[in-house]
Each structure stands twice: as structure tokens, then as C-alpha cells.
Amino acid sequence: MKKVIYRNQIFKVLGLSLVLFMSLSVSLLAQEADAAKGKSLFNQNCAACHSLTRKMTGPALANVESRLSEDEGLDREWLYAWIKNSPGMIKSGDAYANKVYNDFNKAAMTAFPTLSNEDIDNILAYTAAPPPTPVAAPAGEVATASAGSSGISNELILGALAIVFGLLVVMLILVNKTLLRIAAANGLDVEREKAVNRTPIWKAFIQNQFLVLVTVIFLLLGSAYFAYGWMMQVGVDQGYAPVQPIHFSHKVHAGDNKIECKFCHSSARVSKTSGIPSLNVCMNCHKSIYEYQGNPEGPSKEDLANGYTNEFYTKEIKKLYKAVGWDEENQSYTGKSEPVEWVRIHNLPDFAYFNHSQHVSVAGVECQTCHGPVEEMEVMYQYSPLTMGWCVNCHRETNVKVEGNAYYEKIHAELSKKYGVDQLTAAQMGGLECGKCHY
């Protein structure tokens, strides 16, 4: 499971499943507070600034209650008051409240008046004894086992078939031999007639000049066709998937966590470029998401084979911290940053003008139309050929989205009347003119 600041559908589902899980398996423990509920509350409300085991914007919270009562002599009532109204406590001059406030760069903790005492109990229960996360390994093992068994069965079937075929061949040879022997015994001459005076087929072919000519022409045409196809591939980088300085997984972000594309690529809405997000955009979330905790179902076989383990991803997050100059220990920026030199994948030539906002904001084209199933891409690659033919095809086939756009009202009414259609394509709107993209 990955860390996410705010509520997230995954967590809701997960929370529910956990509740189910806990109620089934651990209900016998019958704690007075429900650590499972606590976990879900913790993730929703606290995880943005707190971790159990490490210092973040706020202090680490594992066993916070016992720690406070032992070190500071503060009881659960104090905690209720603090969580519900921390700024008030600081103002009121509470000694420990002010100490914490000052220790953590005077970052005031959000007040949570909506949390009930019971909720807080649950959270504290979670911080005291976090319930074991559902172990992913068994599921993985099961999967592997089942995959393995299916492999074995396939081999068995194939092997059996091979043996059957082998037996058939042997039998046929035996039958043939037997028949020949019988024939010999009966004095029949089964010698095959020999083609004495027939020219071999290849000689006949060479002698027939017309056939040779036609074949040569076809060969030439065929090779020209393939040569043309091959040459048209020059400069087309479809499928280009370079290794990036930071292994950024669109699958994890856009797929697993369902982050909207334009949440990070915000300039696609207004600008010609979609914009590679600046590192401060990453840090909006990664300030609190400091480690990768894995897919709830555990890493798939494929991921494991590629080495995409939790540790691997966490290491990539650290690369981000290094680039942006984030000091995890002190939760502050060092000011020493180094820009990330991403390898550019989608490279339109300079003489072609393309504007993202025209397609994204005006036409409402999904990002996936051109960029493919990005949410499934562990490694980003160029999905479309980005050739002029590809652009033009789309312009021919795609209708212009004119609804609710005052700009199009007049021109659409007039043009659709002229062409006698209800829906105009981009091409009919003038989207095939050279000067629309080349200037």
C-alpha cells in the first residue's frame, strides 16, 4: 500500500476490507478500541504530517500515548484537547504544547474538532499496536503456484500429443513395410515410375522468360514496398522508451493511484506544451510520501522480475529528494537543488507546431488518445508514431467539439450548411491546411 495524504478510494476499500479482515480474524482479541478503524482514521487525517516510526512535519507517533505519559506525565485527556484544538493549547500557554510547536519549525497542527474521543481512542490504539498489514506474500505464492501448475499441465498435454504422434508415425512405417513385404511375396512390382524425360521445374521456369520477367517485376515491387515501409520508419520513434534519470512510474501514479494527468501536467490546459512537472509539484505529495509501501496485492510476478520492489521505488523517491534538495531528517529544504535531466520522448520536429491546449481544453481529447494507456506504463514510451499522416488521419476523422463554445457558433452553422453535415470534422474546419501547423 502506498502512502497518500488525503482520502482516497483505495484506502476506503482497503479500510473496509481491513475491517472485514480484522473482524473475522482478530475479533477475538476484543480490544476496547479498534486499531483497524484507527488505522483508517490515521491515514485519512494524520498521515499527511505524521508517520508511526519517523519524524515528518510532525513527530513520530508510535506509542505516543505511553511515551507522553512516561516522559511528560500527560494523559489521554491532554491528547484529546491537543488533537481537537492544538492552536488553542499553544495560545493557552501549555508548556509541552509550546515545546512541540517550537521544535517543529512553528508549524501549527491542524485542529481536528470533528474527531470524537472514540475516534481518537481508535487512532491511539493503532499507534500503540498497529495491526499487521495483510501479508501479500501468500497471495503471490498462490498466484505463482497456480501459474506453475498450469504450465505443467500444458507441457503434459503437449508431451502426450507428441508421444501419440510418434506412435502413429511408427505404426505407419510398420504398416508400409508389411504391405511391401506382402506385395513382394505376391510377386507384384511396386517400383515407382521414373520421370525420365521431364525437365525439372526450375529449368522450365528459367526457360519461360515471361514468367521470369513477371517474377522479377513482382520481386522488385515487393522489395520497393518493404524498402519504402522501412524508410518511412526512419525518424519515427514509436515505442521509444529511454531510461530516465529517475524511474518515474506512470503506472503507480496515474494507474494505481488514479491521479489525473493534468493534476501534474497542468500547463496542457493553457499552453502549447504539456509541461514536465517541476519538482515542487512532486513535493506537494512526496513531502509526506517518503516510501513506497507496495501494491496492496503485492508486487506482481512481472514487477518482481523487473526488480520493481518496494525498496526500488523508495530509492527513486530519495533521488527526487536529492534533486530538489529536501532534507528528510530536518524536514526542510537545503537550498541545494539540481534539475532533473529527463530524456525527452515525444519530439516533434521544430517545423511542426502543436498546441496541447487546443486539443486538451478546446477539443476535449483524452490524453490517452495520443499518448496511449499511460496509466499502464511502468516505463513511459512513445505510443503513437507522431507522423504527419497520423495527425492528418485524426483530423479527418475527428469531429470538432462545438457544443457550448460561443466561438464556433457562427462558423459551425455556416460550414455545416455548406457541407451538408451535422458534425464537422477538424479537416472541414480547416485543420488540414499547411499553415495551421507549419509556420
Next chain:
Amino acid sequence: MASNKKYWKNEAELNPNDSIVETLKQNEFVEEIPVDEFLGDKESLSASSTNRRDFLKYVGFSTAAATMAACEGPVVKSIPYVVQPENIVPGVANYYATAVANGFDFASVLVKTREGRPIKIENNTDAKVAGNANARIQGSVLSLYDSTRLQGPMQGKEAVEWSAIDSAVKAKLGSGKQVVLLTQTYASPSTTRLISQFSEANVNVKHVVYDAISEEAAVVAFENKYGVRALADYNFEKADVIVSFGADFLGDWQGGGYDSGYSKGRVPKNGKMSKHVQFEANMTLSGANADKRIPLTPMQQKVALAQLFARLNGGAVSGEIPESAAKAVESVAAYIKKHKGNAVVVTGLQDVNAQTVALAINEKFGGNVVDVDAPKMIRQGNTKAVNALIADMKAGKVGALIMDGVNPLYSLANAADFKEGLGNVDVSVAFSTNWNETAEAVTYVGAANHYLESWGDVEIKKGYFSLMQPTIKELFDTRQLQSSILKWMGSDATYYDYIKETWATSVLGAADWNKALHDGVFVAPVLESEEVVATNEVEVDEEVENAAKASLASAVRSLSNATSGDAPFELTLYPKTGMGDGQQASNPWLQEFPDPITRVSWDNYVTISKADAERLGVENVNVANGGMDGSYVKITVNGAVLNNVPVVVQPGQANGSVGLSFGYGKKAGLKEEMQTGVNAYTLYHEFDNVQSASVEKVAGNHEFACVQLHKTLMGRGDIIKETTLEIFNTKDHSEWNEIPVVSLDHQEKPATEVDLWDSFDRSIGHHFNMSIDLNACTGCGSCVIACHAENNVPVVGKAEVRVSRDMHWLRIDRYYSSEESFEADDAKKDNFDGLFGDSGSLGGFGELEDPSANPQVAFQPVMCQHCNHAPCETVCPVAATSHGRQGQNQMAYNRCVGTRYCANNCPYKVRRFNWFLYNNNDEFDFHMNNDLGKMVLNPDVNVRSRGVIEKCSMCIQKTQKTILDAKRDGRVIKDGEFQTACSSACGNGAIVFGDVNDEESKIAELKESDRMYHLLEHVGTKPNVFYQVQVRNTNEA
């Protein structure tokens, strides 16, 4: 049967035991091949394990590998911001309002920035004063990215720390000697306050203001009359009569910026337009636009001015001028009297008497045009103080000299004196953006900010303030003078804080700083009440009045007695439209900008009349490659000699006068290509733009880079159509704006009705048209540079321009007439009868080729006409040029194979061929071959490669952007939103662009105008650019 006969070549061969023979048999080369010579050390070679076969293997392999590697696309890196600034979205332009105040040009402008880089200057339409950028200001954005800029403070040629300069200056502050600030005119409230605080804190600090090109006579005359060191402001829009005596007010007279008001008054409205009479020596922009132009030498101008004064005020003066001029003065005087209140007389003579007389006339007759209550503050130079400073320096009285925005060793006639004085100054610091003549001679060079990197404020006109804000962080280790002064005063405040404080206390009043900064301009609200006070102030002391009258009378007397010196020529020095005072000499756009009048780029030259040229035996010849050559002359003024000055024979130059422009002849700190022309400042004695000169022919010919020769229109009235106001008002437009007829089925039909092709339906969607009003166009050329900046037009250099390979997408053609006016030309052509004889066409056309001594001049901006029936489109073999529905003739560069058929088939000659790769090519060492210069490129427009045709696209990138913005907002486009680079740069309103399918639009209205015509209409190209017939107000009063 085989022969046993033995053949031998050498006797020795007969001896079978001869060792040499044996060796020769075995080895063809007796001596070893001298491989050492090309393989070096033999020992190491033989020790090497690489033999010949290995070598070939390696060569083969590496060639193959290189070939394979070439198939791979290059890896392109994409580097985002670490922390993206809040207001920057990559790919979206931001605009900032700022101001230019470089001591010569003053204006409020908008700066377009992309990803934090300023790439284009636009007019600030909110500005009430000087909101239009001229050609030099349009070009100034390139000077920001000048690769020859100073990159940090220097001591001699060595780089030093700023602290070294700071401590050197500070050490002098308390000393007994003077510390002098020698600066340009700032007209800045904050800088004025700062310097006065600085000199209050340090009693030995003195401030001397120095304008390279002085307007002191006008400043002094104004001060004498109104008590303020300033310049009167003129609103030419309200003028009915404009009379100019040598004032190029459409150029840079008194800081310029008057063309926009002038143009508004020149477009006939309700049958009326202003009348403009110009008395001048050089052919200037103003003279070219005048209704009547009388060539007079400066001395004759003085007499004419005195005579005009006398005629207006009664009385007579002595002094003689040619009869035609006297007549003109007489009719002008009558006209001025008739239009009392709306008549204005301006003069560019650097003579206090002349300026005083002009002010006196304007006071009486030009009340609505002249503004003396809110005068212009942009010329504050004090020549007396400069001369006193030089004397002090020589006497060793100056401890420290700090210069900013000035280059006295280049721009002083007595630069040698200044240099001598500089030797006696203990510490001298020159703040400058570029290395220059002064920088070579001073102790320290302070690398100064470009104005696009600076904070500042300007009071261009009293009560009209502008703010200057940085649009980019300093590119280098530079610092502006004001920040340095704050440092020297021991203040921690930044200059920004200081300006804000000044504005809060003395400028803004209750107004908001942020709004002022956003708008870039601020008009002081107190002004209106002040005006009321000013009109009430009518009590004038009688004695003072009498004294003023007496001094005026003596001024007129001395004017009328003006005589030229002994020297045969009167030299008028002037700033050229492209180069101004020369501070942007390292700007390739401005160097390549063709002068509006002579159409010569990359040079300055002496202009001379045809009669004088023949007398001196100097000439211009057109050589076989299309270039123009000119003789050299030697000019001697008051002992100063300029050698090898090339000559341009200028039609309209007053006989007995010559002209030479400032701003050229710079050497220090410039790339070799930019070291053009001769330095006219060396002749600028006593800051007088009129000098007595003798001119002598010297040997040799100069090669000019001239984009248009001195030919005339030859009566081809269908290119430039023009008429007079009288005819315009009284006759039907079919008479003065005739539609050409062509023969169809042996019948004459209007060319507009005859069509070879079926026309497309262009009524749906946008259809872009452009209107160019020949009445409003003054030929200033800011559109030319704006087009350069917007469209990444390359600079090709002098040699290429000379062979007609200039790349300007937009050119301003200049035509002369061969008679006194174009109409006379037309009449002459129409009256040709037969081949021979007096009215024969054989000799007649030859005569028409030569411009007259005082020709009429017309300017015509020509860019791609975007013909609906474009001849270029039909001949392109690869369909690289095609027509869009929106009316634009599109050019797909990547499709072009460079046959140039289109250029040959274009009747307007607007297509440009890329003969070379102009970017990344050190043969063209301008701005596109270095990373810094490339920062000015517009990222939305392709940089063209070698071998393709390029041309005006009607700024399709701008129209597409406007459309996209509207689509994104889901709204209809308003009139005025569509702009091209040239139309938005044209502050005169001559170029109007828009969608003719929008019936409410101005362009649709202009298309229906009676004055509308198409260029070469009879060709039937149906252009989307149209022109408005020029109307001249030539009818006599």
C-alpha cells in the same frame, strides 16, 4: 619458336653475379619508401602491433559504426524547473510594462517574455505620451542579448570585483577634489532625488548632464521664455498648418515621438487634413511626407524663418532667399493667419534665436497645438557644463569622474581634450553595457544593466510618469549606476525600494503603486488643476514684456542677417532612423535596417545634391551585380577632417548643403561587421548640427549595400496612387482612384471583374485583410524591425544585402517623382506621343528615370500581399505554398525544395530565398550563431534553413493564437484582437489588420473606403492587402 635473344637495359645485367641486379630483381624499390616522413617515429611504429590490415579494419568498422549511429535519433534532454515561478507557464507569453530611457529614446513599452526571456517590444497603448516604440526601441531587445556586452566590472582589460570600484570611488568622496557624475538625461524623479541626496551628503559631488546629440538651443529658448529647462510639447493631431524649418519632427527632432499625432491629422476626415510645409536642407522623413517641401540651406532657413515672423507680425526684414522660397513663406504666412490657434512652426536649427522666434510664433498662433505647461523633460544636456568639466579635468580639479549612459570619447568633437583631461582624473569609472571608446580610457568599467534588467522611472513629460521594471534577471554581473550610488551612500536599500519611496512621497499621491507598475504609466492627477492656474496667470510685468519684445526683435534681426561661412558647403548633421545617436551600433537588426530615404543599410554617407555632385565630380554608379557604388570625399570642418566619406547623391538635397549622420564609425568593442561608416561627431563642434564644411573628392569608390536604387516611379500611378485634397473632396473616386481596365472579348472591363479562375467562397469563418494607409505612413520603419523580431528574420550582412539577398519580409519602398510631383510624372507619361520628338517616349522614359532636384517622395510598405489568386501557388512544383481559407498564403518550409519559381512569379517581389544557413553559421556572425543571441528568437516561429523560400505569413502564429484563446474561453473574437507584428507596431495607425468577415470591424469599413486600392490591380491577383490612396494637401491657401 621462342627466341633466346637476351634483352638488357643495363650493362651490369650481363654480369650474373652483380649484387645490384639481384637486389633489383627481388625488390622493385631499392631504397626504402620514406614512410617515416608521414608515419613519424619508425621505432614506435614497428613496435606497434597495428599493421595495415588492422588499420583498414578499424577504418571500416568506425565508418560503419558512425553510419549506424547516425540512424539513431539524438537524445534530447528536457529539463523542468526545480521550483516553477508562479506566473510562468512554459509556452505562454507574459507581458510587462516598462519604459525605455537611454538618454536618446524615451518611451513606455510592453515587453513580451517567454519562459522569462524578453523577446519582443510592443507599444504601450495605455500611455498617453510616448507609448510607441520606434525602430530602435523595437530593436533594443536584441541589444540585451548582445554577445559583446560587458559581463562584469573591469579594470582596464582585467575583470575586477565590484568592491574594487566601490572602494575606489568612496575613497574620493571625502577628498578635496570634485567627484563628477557625467550622465545621460534620465528625466527620472528618483534618480534626480538620489543624486541630489548624494551630493548633499558629499559636498564635492557634482552632476553634469550630457546629451550626445544636443537640443540645448531649444531648451535654453524655452527656459528663457517659460523658466523651465525643458522642451515644448506639440500635439500635431490638432494642427491645421505645420511649418518646419529644418526640424525632422517625424524623425528624432527633440526626442521624436510626434509621428503618431501627425499621422492622425494627415488622414482626411470630413474633407480636412493638416497642411505641412517643410523648409529643409537634407531630405528627411518629415520633408518626404510634407505637402510642400522647399530645399533651403540652414542659413536660408534662418532668413526664411525671420521673414515668416515678419510677415506674421508686420514689418520687414532684410536677408535674401530664393524667390520660390519667398513665395512659399508668403503663402504659408497667409495660411497660418487663417488658421490661428491651430498653426505650428517648428525648427531644428540649433540656434537660440531661431528657437525663440518659433516659440513666439507658436504662442500667438499655435495655442491648441503647443503645450508649454507640461513640457517634455527628455533633453537636459548642458553643453556649457560639459565644457567646464573638460577644463576642470585638464586643470586636475576632478578627483573622480563617474560616467553613465554616455560615451564622450566617441561622441565629443573635442574628444582629444576630454582624453587629455581624463589623464588628470584620479579615478574614472564608465558605466556602460558595452565596451566602447570611453571604456578603453578609464580606470574602471562598470558593467551596466540593459534597461530590460533595470529598475527606473521616467517623467517624459511633466506630470506623465513611466516606470521601468526588470523583465529578466541580470544576465551578467552587472549593476546599474543608481544601485551603485546607493551603495556608495552606505544605504542598504535597493533601487527598487528607493523608487517606491520616491513615488509614495512625491508622485503617486493616493494612487496605487501596484497599478502604476502594472500599467507602466501614471498621470499625475494634479495636472488638471494646475492647468487652470496656468491660464489664469495673465498678469505680466510690463517691463519684462518690453524686454522680451526687444530681445525677440534682436533675435529676428540676427536670424535675418545669418550668412554662411567661407566654406562652400553647409553641413547638417542628423541622427539616422536606424542608428540614432549610435549607442546600439552592435545591433545587427539596426545595422541592416535600410534608411527610409536612401534605402542604404550598413553605412552612413554624405548626402549631396545632384548639381553639387556634378560640380565636385562625385557620383553614384550602379554596377553589374546590382549594387551601388559611390565616390569618396574628404570633409573638412573647422580644421577637423573626415576622410573617405562615401557619397550618396540625394534628390531633394538643397544645393550648397550636405548631410551626414551620427551614430556610425564606432570601432571599440564591436564585431568587425558592425564597424561601419564614419564618425560624424568629430565634426560636431560646439554641439551645433550645422557646420561650414568644405568637401573634396578623393580617390576610390565605396560599395554600398542599398536595397533600392534611386529610381523614380516613372509615372506608374497604379503602384502608388495619389491625389490632392481638392480633387479628393470634389470629384468622384472613380476619377482619382481609377480601377484599371483590361481587355476581355475585345471590350475594356474593370480588372476587378475579370477572373481566370473560379473564386472560392470566403465568406465563412475569418478572412484576414490588411489595410495600409499611405497618408498615415511616415516611413519610420518600426514595423520592419518588429517583423524581424516576431518572425526570426535572419540578418545577412552587408555583402549579401549588396547582392539583393536581404531577407526583410516587410520592406518600405520609397519612390521619387521625376517632376515636382507624381501627378506631373503621370501627365508626362500620358502625353507621350510617338517614339521621337519632344514628347516621344524613347527619350521621355529616360528622363522619367531620374528624380528631380526636389522630388515628391512616397513611402509604401510592401509585404506578401496574400493574393487570393496567388501566382506563386500555381507554379510551386511541390505544393509548398498554398492558400488557407482565412486568406493567408501559407508557406510550408519543410516542403520547399528551393526551385524559386514562386519568387520569380511573384509580381510584388516579396519572397525571400535563404541562400545560406544563417543560424549556427559563423560566416554570419550576427546573433543567430551564439547561444545568447538566439535567446531573442520567437519559439513559435520556425527558424528557416538554407535553400528554402520564406516570406510574410501575415503573422499566422499570432492570428492562430488569438483564435485559440477565444476558443478556450468560448467567446467570439472582438475587432482589434487580431494583430500582426507590423500592425501592432504601427503607432501611426497606418497598418490596420483584421477580419473582413466581421462586418463591424474597422478593416471591413476600410475595405469599402473610396481610397482603397490593390497593388497592381490589373494583374488580377486579388490581394488581401490593400492600400489607401495618398492624398496631399497641395492646394494653395
